[in-house]
Amino acid sequence: MTTQTPTRRTRRWIEDWRPEDAEFWETTGRDVARRNLVWSIFAEHVGFSVWLIWSVSSAFLLAQGFEFTPQQLFLLVALPNLVGSLLRLPYTFAVPKFGGRNWTIVSGLMLLIPTLLFAYAVQNPTTPYWVFCVIAATAGVGGGNFASSMANINFFYPSDRKGAALGLNAAGGNLGVSLIQLLLPIMVGGAGIFGLVQASGTGIHLERAAYVYAGLALLASAAAWLWMDNLATVTSSPREQLQVVKQRQTWLLSVLYIGTFGSFIGYSAAMPLLIKINFWVPEPAPLGTGIYFAFYAFLGAGVGSLTRPFGGWLADKYGGARVTLGAFVAMTVFTLGVLWTVGQLTPNPTADPAIASQNAGWFPLFLGFFLCIFAATGIGNGSVYKMIPSLWKAKAERSTTPGTPERAAALTTATRQSSSALGVIGAVGAMGGFLxxxxxxxxxxxxxxxxxxxxFAVFAAYYVMCGIMTWALYLRRPVRAHGLAAAEI
Structure with missing residues (x-):
């Protein structure tokens, strides 16, 4: 009696994948990994844009005739982040279950749900607030894309190139936040790019942005279908993947990632409304008095996105723990700068143009300090994600002998577990985007x-705590605690 080989494999399933083998990497692996990275970045970019579409569109809802309070608008901004963080764990599990290419296709098509619902709701002025909350929550599927994308790319690259590869992959996604905040005001007719594009004479049309990103979601799925691959060597059950939840290291790194990525995504979502509420009033139309939020909302996410691969590169060169500590020190200092600047502002509950003009004088300092925070969050995001595979690899190497089959098996298991850890840590960290x-x-x-x-006072205290944790756990005695030198973590 013969056993039949499962027939699920197609030409898009790669059966032999050995990125740690130098010869295999140079002759075969590098080009395949690079191709998958490029289209993973594009798909994740679109996902992030859909995830954060409410961050800037919420500021335009009032101009389109909806009457919501600042608290209601901040909740609309926060809900996609909550759902996105919760979805990151199952999205991570989907990669070994269905294949990275296959799941990229499916997750791209799922972006049609929040975009098309968004387009319908904003065109109906009678849409109740609770419906907007439900639709905003569905945008969380774009946040889940990050976890599956990062877990997938982690399998494609050797350990000494993971920092840069994961940094580029994440940066491409993170740039989706900046671009949606830059381009949405232009697409909907609200003006943008520092006023070089004029506001639409027929008012705001938020549905235009939704239709554009629905089309891009279809394009991302088509690209994944044509040019990405599944790795047959990536096999893991949810039970095996959930083993990382029981490991202390997972939760310690999650605390740090809340500080870096949670801050990045949370500040990105809140920045348009922070500028609108504190530095701008809508009179006289169309651009009002003070600092028009649409001109500056994209800058923070853009800076944080661009510095993320730099953080991964620095971590590959100097060690993730050292770079992470530096990021938290910088975040603390610049957050205190923002707090001092905000303390100089005058509350404006009556939307008085005179107060808006007065507050606008402090805006350059506010923006400068805030952009420095964003830069530090990007560097910290890249360095923390470098630490994750390094720590799991170190654990595997401590328990095995070099050159043995046991070492090879242990490293394969470590890669699977570190990919699972990326999903768990990413999910917990993204909760900061809600909080x-x-x-x-x-x-x-x-x-x-x-x-x-x-x-801002609470955030500064949290960054101090994260800096102390990083020093105490990963720099004070790294060799004894993890089997690595500080520069290797």
Whole structure:
């Protein structure tokens, strides 16, 4: 009696994949990995754009005739981040189950749900607030894309190139935040690029942006179908993947990633509304008085996205723990700078143009400090993600002998577990994207400016705690604790 080989494999399943084998990598692996990385970046970029479409569109809802309070708008901004963080774990599990290419296709098609629902709702002025909340929550599927994309690319690259590859992959996705915030005002007729594009004479049309990104989602799925691959060597059951949840290292790194990525995505989502509430009033139309939020909303996410691969490169060169500590020190210093600047502002509950003009004088300092925070979050994102595979690899090497089959098997298991850890840590870290906008809205605080001050004070204290953790756990005695020198973590 013969056993039949499963017939699920197609030409898009790669049966032999050995990225740690130098000869295989040079002759075969590098080009295949690079091709998959390119289209993974594109798909993740579109996913991030859809995920954060509410971050800037919420600021235009009032101009389109909807009447929502600042607290309601901040909740609309926060909900996609909550759902996106919860979806990251199952999205990570989907890569070994269905294949990285296959799941990229499916996850791209799922982006049609939030985009088309968004287009329908914003064209109907009677759409109730709770419906907007439901639709905003569906945008979380774009956030889930990050976890599956990062887990997939982690399998394609050797350990000494993971920092740069994961940094580029993440940066491409993160840039989706900046570009949606830059391009949406132009697409919907709200003006953008520092006023070089004029506002539409027929008003705001938010549905245009939704249709554009629905088309891009279809394009991303088609590209994955044509040019990406599945790795047959990636096999893991959800039970095996969930083993990382029981490991202390997973949760320690999650705390750090809340500080870096949670801050990046939370600030990106909240920045348009922070500028709108504190530095701008809508009179006189069309651009109002003070600092028009649409001209600057994209800058923070753009800076953080561009510095993420730099953080991965620095981590490959100097060690993830050292770079992460430096990022938290910088985040603490610049957050205190933002807090000081916000303390100079005058509350503007009546939307007085005179107060908006007065506050606008402090905007350059506010923006400068804030962009420095974004730069530090990007560097920290890249360095923390470098630490994850390094720590799991070190554990495998400590328990095995070089050159043995046991070492090879242990390294394969470590790669699977580190990919699972990327998903878990990414999911927990993304919760910061939900908590940060809620901290700024603080419905229990009557004055929005007071809640903003309180939020930045809490964030600064958290960064201090993360810096101390990084030093104590990964720099003070790295060899004894992890079997690695500080420069290798």
């Amino acid at each position: 940060v906008p809620l901290a700024f809205s603080a419905p229990w605080v009557a004055d929005p400016l007071s809640s903003t001050k309180g939020a």
